[in-house]
Amino acid sequence: MTTAVQAAATGPLRAEGLQVTRGPRQLFSELSFGIDSGEILVLRGANGTGKTTLLRVVAGLTQPDQGSVQWCGRAWGAKDAERRSVCLYLGHAHALKEELSALQNLKLALALDGIEAGTEACAHALDACGLAGRHAVQVRRLSQGQKRRVGLARLALSEKPLWLLDEPTNALDAEGIERFSALILGHTAKGGIAAVATHLPMPFQSARELRLEGSA
Amino acid sequence: MSSVSLELVEQSELAPEDGFWVALKRDLAIAMQNKGELAQALAFMAIVVSLFPLAVGPEAQLLKRIAPGVVWVAALLAALLTLPRLFASDYQDGTLEQVLLSPYPLPVLCAGKTLAHWLTTGLPLAVLAPLFGLQYGLNGDELGVLVASLMLGTPVLSMLGAIGAALTLGVRGGSILMALLVLPLFVPVLIFGAGAVEQALSGQDTTANLSLLGAVMLAGAVLTPVAIAAALRISLD
Numbered sequence: 176m177t178t179a180v181q182a183a184a185t186g187p188l189r190a191e192g193l194q195v196t197r198g199p200r201q202l203f204s205e206l207s208f209g210i211d212s213g214e215i216l217v218l219r220g221a222n223g224t225g226k227t228t229l230l231r232v233v234a235g236l237t238q239p240d241q242g243s244v245q246w247c248g249r250a251w252g253a254k255d256a257e258r259r260s261v262c263l264y265l266g267h268a269h270a271l272k273e274e275l276s277a278l279q280n281l282k283l284a285l286a287l288d289g290i291e292a293g294t295e296a297c298a299h300a301l302d303a304c305g306l307a308g309r310h311a312v313q314v315r316r317l318s319q320g321q322k323r324r325v326g327l328a329r330l331a332l333s334e335k336p337l338w339l340l341d342e343p344t345n346a347l348d349a350e351g352i353e354r355f356s357a358l359i360l361g362h363t364a365k366g367g368i369a370a371v372a373t374h375l376p377m378p379f380q381s382a383r384e385l386r387l388e389g390s391a
Numbered sequence: 392m393s394s395v396s397l398e399l400v401e402q403s404e405l406a407p408e409d410g411f412w413v414a415l416k417r418d419l420a421i422a423m424q425n426k427g428e429l430a431q432a433l434a435f436m437a438i439v440v441s442l443f444p445l446a447v448g449p450e451a452q453l454l455k456r457i458a459p460g461v462v463w464v465a466a467l468l469a470a471l472l473t474l475p476r477l478f479a480s481d482y483q484d485g486t487l488e489q490v491l492l493s494p495y496p497l498p499v500l501c502a503g504k505t506l507a508h509w510l511t512t513g514l515p516l517a518v519l520a521p522l523f524g525l526q527y528g529l530n531g532d533e534l535g536v537l538v539a540s541l542m543l544g545t546p547v548l549s550m551l552g553a554i555g556a557a558l559t560l561g562v563r564g565g566s567i568l569m570a571l572l573v574l575p576l577f578v579p580v581l582i583f584g585a586g587a588v589e590q591a592l593s594g595q596d597t598t599a600n601l602s603l604l605g606a607v608m609l610a611g612a613v614l615t616p617v618a619i620a621a622a623l624r625i626s627l628d
Contacts, residue, residue, distance in 0.1 A: 234492060235492070236488060236492070236627055237628055238628060253624075254624075256496070259492055259494045260494035262492060263492075264488065264489075264492055266485050266488055267485070268483075268485025268488075269485060270484065270485035270486045270488065270489050271484060271485075271486070272421055272424075272480075272484065272486060274424040275420065275421065279420065283417050283420070284486075284489060286413045286416075286417065287417070287489055287490060287493040287495070287500075288493065288494065289405040289409075289493070289495065
């Protein structure tokens with residue numbers, strides 16, 4: 176059995192009675208939590224306890240065996256269009272095409288999100304994320320941290336209210352983490368929500384933690 | 392309380408059909424960066440088609456007799472060669488997850504990706520088919536039917552193949568498994584396509600076979616995007 180912080184589930188995002196089995200292993204069961212508008216939830220737990228899986232369940236990439244994810248009181252279906260216009264998921268992989276430039280990648284990612292961002296806005300966001308002068312460089316020539324920063328630029332231009340971030344500060348230097356912190360605090364100040372799965376210390380104190388403990 | 396977040400959602404009112412162009416432009420932009428890969432299928436087809444005269448001998452009558460079958464089977468194998476690429480690289484770098492999470496309907500995005508695949512593989516094959524046909528002594532009219540049959544048939548190869556490619560994502564030995572899955576599905580296209588060219592060789596009317604190919608293509612264009620989308624959801628779960 177998994178124990179979890181049973182939160183007062185009043186916020187726009189609520190998960191109720193989630194149960195996920197991966198192969199022979201049950202990752203968690205009867206997992207319930209809620210995240211309020213303007214709140215950050217940090218998911219913690221050892222390797223293999225299901226942090227990434229939980230983010231994927233909320234995003235709708237993985238279907239839970241039981242339970243539901245609700246947004247403003249309405250349960251999201253497996254192919255919910257609203258869910259896809261609400262969630263922004265940044266996974267372990269950078270989700271960048273190696274052969275394209277940082278700028279092209281950012282524009283493509285935003286186009287897929289349905290956001291018409293001009294070259295100027297994209298270039299400005301990349302500058303702000305510490306990639307000035309690297310816009311036209313093929314992503315394969317960027318370092319791990321610089322690839323993460325392209326993801327940060329995407330966060331900066333995103334209009335989606337729910338951010339699901341998997342190890343967002345991996346490979347980022349101190350300045351990058353500061354930049355990430357500013358982005359996520361700006362997001363929550365506007366009423367946005369974020370769920371962050373991580374092993375690393377997070378640069379903000381205001382966050383609530385959800386600890387996944389795994390099952391035998 | 393949640394008013395801010397809801398406003399954010401309402402800003403993103405999207406026309407679903409735009410997703411088709413977003414996916415098409417995206418995959419074409421990526422293909423343009425990998426021009427070498429574009430040439431691979433063509434080079435493969437050229438080599439396979441050129442091997443047969445070397446193997447069976449230069450007898451003109453025999454070559455003309457086997458031409459429809461050889462060109463069509465070579466086109467099938469060339470398509471098979473390119474299909475694993477359709478989703479595999481997106482799957483590896485995590486962009487396929489972003490495609491699934493896009494607010495555009497997934498079948499529409501899949502249709503755009505499939506068209507991009509055909510434009511970069513099937514279309515060049517069909518356009519260059521007369522060069523292959525000339526090696527076998529086909530004349531003008533017969534070459535025209537060959538091109539027409541490939542134009543109608545290769546989109547079906549991309550569409551059916553995409554289902555197989557989506558289903559076998561992340562599976563060990565996926566490309567062999569995909570071949571076993573989709574080659575039987577290609578059989579009707581092969582029969583109609585090669586059949587049309589054969590009819591042209593014997594001076595018969597080719598409209599029946601070409602119409603059937605056209606019908607298969609239209610049915611595929613309507614039905615396969617939904618199947619590809621469902622297969623992707625299963626593979627990424």
